[in-house]
Amino acid sequence: MQDVTADSHSTVCPVRLFLLDQIGDKWSMLILSSLCSEPQRFNALKRRLGGITQKSLTQTLRRLERNGVIARRVIPSTPVAVEYSITPLGGTLRKPIQALWAWTEAHMAEVEEARRAFDARAEQEA
Amino acid sequence: MQDVTADSHSTVCPVRLFLLDQIGDKWSMLILSSLCSEPQRFNALKRRLGGITQKSLTQTLRRLERNGVIARRVIPSTPVAVEYSITPLGGTLRKPIQALWAWTEAHMAEVEEARRAFDARAEQEA
C-alpha cells in the first residue's frame, strides 16, 4: 500500500475514519456480505448472522444506511415488513472486502502459527 | 464478496476475528502502511503517525508482531534502538488494504453526501 501517514499528521486521518466506519466493527462486514448475496428482512438477517442481538443489528444497519451503502425499504403490510438491500455504492465495496477476506482465509494458519511461536518465546523468557 | 454468513452460524466466524485483529482498530492500518514504505524505529514511527500515545503504539505493535505481520529487531546500542519492519506475511496484506484505502478515497465524498441526506430526512421527521 502507499504510505498514507503523511496525511495523518496533526489532523486525524479522515480516510481511516470513513473506512473503519464501514468495516471496523464486529458485524458490518458480515452484514454487507450477507446483503450482497440477496436483500433480506430484519429477522431473516438476524437469524442468518447468528449471535447478533437486535440492538446491535439495528445500530449497525442504521449506520450503514446513513453511510449510503445499504438501503432500507418499509413494506406496508400487517405486520410491517422491512427489507434491507445493498446500494450501488455499497456494491463497490464488495471486491475490496472480498480481497481482504480471501487474504484472511489464505493466511489464517500462518497467523496462528506466528502467535504460537510468539507465545512460546514469551513463555520461555518468563 | 461471497456470502460468508453460512460459516458464522453458531460458532463465531473465525475469519472475522483474524481479520479485525489486523485492521479493525484505530492505528493498525496506518502502522502497516507506514512500515510498508520503510522499516522504522519506535519514536520515528510515533512522530510519523502523529497523535498516537506510547501505550497505544506499543500495544498495537505487539499485537501485530504476535500475528507475524511485523518484526521487531533490537539493536544493542546505547541507548537501545528498536527497529520495526514488515514481514513477508505482512507484505501480502499490502494490496488488499490498499484496495480498501483506494475505495475510501474514491467514495468518501459520496458517503458524506449520503450522511447529509440521511440526517436531513431524520431532521424533517422530528
Added chain:
DNA sequence: CCGTATCCGATCCGATACTG
C-alpha cells in the same frame, strides 16, 4: 530511547424488557 504501570472516561456490545 523504548518501553511499563496505572488511572479513567468513552465506547462497544450483549442481555433483557417493553411497544406499535
Added chain:
DNA sequence: CAGTATCGGATCGGATACGG
C-alpha cells in the same frame, strides 16, 4: 415483525508518571 430503552460488563484508548 421490527424495532426502542435501559443496564452493565468488557474493552479501547488517551493522559500521566515512572523505569532500564
